[in-house]
Amino acid sequence: MVPLKVSASLGYSISYAGDKYLLRVKDSSAQLTDGAFTDKYAAELKPKAPVVPVTPVTPAEPGKPGRTVYLTFDDGPSATTGELLDILHKYNVEATFFMLGNNMNEHPAQVKRIAKEGYGLALHGVTHRKEKFYASPSAALAEMSGANATLKKLTGVSTTLIRTPYGSKPYFTKSFRDKVLTQGYHLWDWNVDSYDWKYKQNSDRIYNTVMDQVNKLKASKTNPVILMHDQKATLKVLPRILEKLKKEGYTFKLITKDMEPLNFWKDKR
Ligand SMILES: [Zn+2]
Structure with a gap:
């Protein structure tokens, strides 16, 4: 004292x-x-223990908004689907295949392998011919139903995931969507276009095209849905894209029927 x-x-x-x-x-x-x-x-007399502010924990691991990527491959199966699957398997990533009825009939073993190995099964119509597919709402529905019948015949399962040839805008208007989507189909477009069909000879161009769009989406925490094609030219650049996305912490997931579909019309059916 x-x-x-x-x-x-x-x-x-x-x-x-x-x-x-x-x-x-x-x-x-x-x-x-x-x-x-x-x-x-x-x-x-004894003062209360000071209140220590709790710092919110921000998980550094993948899975946060904008860091899930959905790879999609259109126009297959093809003669090189096997090599594509080998690459996906090597990097242990998921992907969804929007397949054409005619190509499924031509490469049935590839369809079976895609299904057996758990990749996403989806439809891209039968003919990929604009004047046929978009001739009428009934014609579009007939192409999707026909492709689905082929898928079911080969794998035992059908799907409700669709992507229309060349994307849903401008041709897949409301009358088309009403006809097809009321049958339970979910319409998917993309938010990253690789242009792998256009720059077949230029892997750097494809790589930069993809990553530029992915980085823009990252800023708005939007998950990328990447459009690529089941073709030989894509095999060359794919490992580089996958390595980069993995390094940046992306996780790769399948598109499923329970997800809100991403399409150019914002049609959520
Ligand atoms: Zn296509």
């Missing part, structure tokens, strides 16, 4: 004991000694 005297004329005395959190001003009516006072009021 360190007793301190203030002006005697005021009749107060001050006691201070830092280790007991005591600063006591007392007059002649004080009945307890400082020792007894600190013992009696120890709980009140």
